[in-house]
Amino acid sequence: MNADAKNCQLRKTGISVVGDMPWGTHFCHFYETEDDLLQIVIPYFKAGLENNEFCVWIVFDSRSGEKAKEALREAVPNLDQCLAEGDIEIVPHTEWYFTQGALALDQVLAGWKKKLTKALAKGYAGMRASGNGTWFTGGDWKRFLEYERKLDDLIADQRMIILCTYPLAMSRAEGIFDVARTHQFTIARRRGRWEVLETPELRQAKAEIQRLNEELEQRVKTRTTQLAAANQELKTEILERRRAESKLQCSHERLRALTARMESLREQDRIQISREIHDELGQTLTGLKMDLLWVERKLDTLGSSPALNAVLDRVVAATESVDSLIITVQRIATELRPGVLDKLGLGTALQCEARRFQERIGIRCEVHLPATEPLLSMEQSTALFRIFQESLTNVARHAQATKVNVELKLESHFVILNVQDDGHGISQADVDRPDSLGLLGMKERVELLGGDISFQRKANGRGTAVTVRIPRSAAPPQMEEP
Numbered sequence: 365m366n367a368d369a370k371n372c373q374l375r376k377t378g379i380s381v382v383g384d385m386p387w388g389t390h391f392c393h394f395y396e397t398e399d400d401l402l403q404i405v406i407p408y409f410k411a412g413l414e415n416n417e418f419c420v421w422i423v424f425d426s427r428s429g430e431k432a433k434e435a436l437r438e439a440v441p442n443l444d445q446c447l448a449e450g451d452i453e454i455v456p457h458t459e460w461y462f463t464q465g466a467l468a469l470d471q472v473l474a475g476w477k478k479k480l481t482k483a484l485a486k487g488y489a490g491m492r493a494s495g496n497g498t499w500f501t502g503g504d505w506k507r508f509l510e511y512e513r514k515l516d517d518l519i520a521d522q523r524m525i526i527l528c529t530y531p532l533a534m535s536r537a538e539g540i541f542d543v544a545r546t547h548q549f550t551i552a553r554r555r556g557r558w559e560v561l562e563t564p565e566l567r568q569a570k571a572e573i574q575r576l577n578e579e580l581e582q583r584v585k586t587r588t589t590q591l592a593a594a595n596q597e598l599k600t601e602i603l604e605r606r607r608a609e610s611k612l613q614c615s616h617e618r619l620r621a622l623t624a625r626m627e628s629l630r631e632q633d634r635i636q637i638s639r640e641i642h643d644e645l646g647q648t649l650t651g652l653k654m655d656l657l658w659v660e661r662k663l664d665t666l667g668s669s670p671a672l673n674a675v676l677d678r679v680v681a682a683t684e685s686v687d688s689l690i691i692t693v694q695r696i697a698t699e700l701r702p703g704v705l706d707k708l709g710l711g712t713a714l715q716c717e718a719r720r721f722q723e724r725i726g727i728r729c730e731v732h733l734p735a736t737e738p739l740l741s742m743e744q745s746t747a748l749f750r751i752f753q754e755s756l757t758n759v760a761r762h763a764q765a766t767k768v769n770v771e772l773k774l775e776s777h778f779v780i781l782n783v784q785d786d787g788h789g790i791s792q793a794d795v796d797r798p799d800s801l802g803l804l805g806m807k808e809r810v811e812l813l814g815g816d817i818s819f820q821r822k823a824n825g826r827g828t829a830v831t832v833r834i835p836r837s838a839a840p841p842q843m844e845e846p
Contacts, residue, residue, distance in 0.1 A: 763787025
């Protein structure tokens, strides 16, 4: 902090006629009676003690020092504690201004600096002092005035305030003017009235401090208003954001419920279509095949002729076409909804699907199942089976693998499906791609069941592991009926 900033910090003097003063103030007081002196010095030191300032009172002698303590104790009830802790020192002038009986003013100036340094090191805000000039008889007046001027320069940029007191009875008119010129301002009490004489520099400094304080207060008010407005805007923005987040969360939950409902309806449609294809169309084709076989046997008993042979060939070709059509119908029905999933459970359905994948694609696929069939809801079994189908599709399209290992495990509260291949491995960029609709569909199925899914490349960089964990008690969210 520079000197100007220090001096802008006003300190309470405790003297009503003086008011607040900045650090570096050096002023004097002319008094007529001892009571006039105490009316100034007592409140002066009381204010210093109350504002964490180290205080030094230079008195005439030890007798006047006891009177000073007695008078100050009435204003400061805990004076003894302050004296014991070193908050204030009351020193006779012979111990401060003289060394071995000789006036040592240069040492006094160094003493002021030393005491200030110690006070600041102990955590005091600064230092205030008062010296009584009763002892000076004018033996070396010019030298003493030079000391006052040096003292004024010394404390100009320091955290110090010094009050010098002089008795009017012992001061000549010429001396009073000399003293006034070496101080920033002078106060006196004559015939019960206070008089204050300030230097032009002090008046200018006080006016500048007042202006700076008013300007600072205005800046604080303006800034406070700005911060209050900004704070209100921020609160409004936070409230609006929370409302938007709440609406978004609600929409997300409704969308998930709708997705679950649509997936359930789509699966039900698959089941119905698969059954109709398998039961009705399959039975019709089977009946047609039996009729063709009957016609073939009848034609075979009628003998042999070119015309009958041509009809027989057509019947045989039609029978083969019906056989192929029956196989196609069964495949379509199985792809729509494998009946084994509903009749024999998830484990058997995984084995059948793995066998079909191995026969169709040529990639070896091994399935490891738990000792007991897991008891799962239709939604859970369907989700795990569809995720398994999508994993095999990804292996066939992208992995360039030679083998797939599948494991279904049961834990205390979870069922885990793990599908691993030995292909080139999936990258994180592939997992994060927004157009990876197959992976997104797998994630959505798992989230609807309250589980989690991970896609990881193996440590050696060869192969991908798809791991699904769902709670056994999980159930998809239901769409509220309108």
